[in-house]
Amino acid sequence: MSPEIVAFFDAATSTYSYVVSDPASKRCAIIDPVLDYDPAAGRTSLGSAARVLEHVRELGLTLDWLLETHVHADHLSAAAHLKHQLGGRLAIGERVTVVQETFAKLFNTGSEFATDGRQFDRLFRDGDSFSIGAIPARALHTPGHTPGCMTYLIGDAAFVGDTLFMPDYGTARCDFPGGDARSLYRSIRRLFELPGETRLFMCHDYKAPGRDHHRYQTTVAEQRADNVHVRDGIDEQTFVTMRRARDAELHVPALILPAVQVNMRAGELPPAEDNGTRYLKIPVDVL
Numbered sequence: 001m002s003p004e005i006v007a008f009f010d011a012a013t014s015t016y017s018y019v020v021s022d023p024a025s026k027r028c029a030i031i032d033p034v035l036d037y038d039p040a041a042g043r044t045s046l047g048s049a050a051r052v053l054e055h056v057r058e059l060g061l062t063l064d065w066l067l068e069t070h071v072h073a074d075h076l077s078a079a080a081h082l083k084h085q086l087g088g089r090l091a092i093g094e095r096v097t098v099v100q101e102t103f104a105k106l107f108n109t110g111s112e113f114a115t116d117g118r119q120f121d122r123l124f125r126d127g128d129s130f131s132i133g134a135i136p137a138r139a140l141h142t143p144g145h146t147p148g149c150m151t152y153l154i155g156d157a158a159f160v161g162d163t164l165f166m167p168d169y170g171t172a173r174c175d176f177p178g179g180d181a182r183s184l185y186r187s188i189r190r191l192f193e194l195p196g197e198t199r200l201f202m203c204h205d206y207k208a209p210g211r212d213h214h215r216y217q218t219t220v221a222e223q224r225a226d227n228v229h230v231r232d233g234i235d236e237q238t239f240v241t242m243r244r245a246r247d248a249e250l251h252v253p254a255l256i257l258p259a260v261q262v263n264m265r266a267g268e269l270p271p272a273e274d275n276g277t278r279y280l281k282i283p284v285d286v287l
């Protein structure tokens, strides 16, 4: 079954968010929504989230699920805000707890922050089924970029998060805490077992050299034929060597510190201090 899919692009972070709906029942999911954040001012804003919200309201959709593919390091999540507005259940992979434990230590969160995933309404295990209206969906654990990464297979469409990028751009970095190039390769090979015509939807597009427009949709067959990092014929060790060499050259993402602090809390800011202000921490000389 084919869900209806509308993509929203956040140019500031090159992130794609999606509204995925069952046209018959008008039930929907929102995947990886973005909360705008100006790091210089320490100010959040709702431009990106408002566009998603308007779309859901205009079409008269009922929100069943807010799905995070992983704890993003490049943008803040608007899932908490959208849940307050639209209801629905907020879900992520169960291995979010590994990410929470790692970053609870880094940010020295103390007893204020639980690392058992309780901030989310549902923690998906590999193979868990759910649905959007009458459209069957499945959660697949696809670690590598982070240990908790999930792919959501909804009807004939897979939302791969940062597992794959467009074929001409390749794959995501694996050098965050708990990331692992070998796991990513295996996760991708698992996705490549899906039928060739399965539609794949990216979480990011950075425009590969020579391409002047953004793209966000491809298929399993296209990836297997053309992905510059993992097309058929590229073996695990070749991929791992390439991925590690590239990762060693990459800069720390601009928003990793604010983003992870918010996203590990399911899109909520840390609690206000006694003056009523919420703060994000910057660990110095750690990353």
Ligand SMILES: [Fe+2]
Pocket: 070, 071, 072, 073, 074, 145, 162
């Ligand atoms: Fe990511």
